[in-house]
Amino acid sequence: MTVELHPAMARAFEEADAAVERGEVPVGACVTGPDGNILSSAGNRTRELYDVSAHAEILAIREAGSVLGKERLTGCDLHVTLEPCAMCAAAISFARIGRLYFGAEDQKMGAVENGPRFFTLPTCHHAPEVYAGLGESRSRELLTQFFKERR
């Protein structure tokens, strides 16, 4: 059985594929607006930009804020191929993202189901609805292949 991905998650995977081509860790993200249309998308660019904060999620959130002319993306959703880290989970909270959809979990750096489980903490003041496991095996395969070739 083939399961179709939501177009925004499909875009996130295109961004992850493009990140591999640039030698970046293969993670992609996509923000959709309140109408469900794609507002922004990005893949990791930490190496290219010499910027540890240039994770796919942060870049997509920054671009969406720029497109909307607003700091808070109320009513917007984020689709990302991997479980967000603590940096990105906090940014997702600050941006008031409504729903977070992600692919594979990340036991090493994840902060949603792993590590700090940021959205469950009293110091987290907005938590999105979370949907995990979308495109999970593809996400995991991309990362496994990437790190096998590098390490």
Next chain:
Amino acid sequence: MTVELHPAMARAFEEADAAVERGEVPVGACVTGPDGNILSSAGNRTRELYDVSAHAEILAIREAGSVLGKERLTGCDLHVTLEPCAMCAAAISFARIGRLYFGAEDQKMGAVENGPRFFTLPTCHHAPEVYAGLGESRSRELLTQFFKERR
């Protein structure tokens, strides 16, 4: 008794003062290089840039990476007027900051002594040495005044 602040923390406070003038939450940060000289400094610009990630720490780390042409700021230190949040704590870890000096603790959003206590977690793969309470009362006064005028 007057205690002199380290020049990098003094710069961080200048950035916090400048942030207030722009209507931003008064937090400032400064990165010093392995030689102790100032590499970069910034204050919050989340409102101006429509960017939830534009905390003082993130902007200063990004600028230092750009100055050095490196993603990782090994041997560099970060001075910030307030306890970093989870987003910034994770970025500090990713950037391999050696020493973190901060002013007042932040019980609401802090992630070093409060909340996730990020640097103590197994999913944190580099922790800086942490020195807290530098310019603490000045940091707290800036924030108290700011929020009293706004809320």
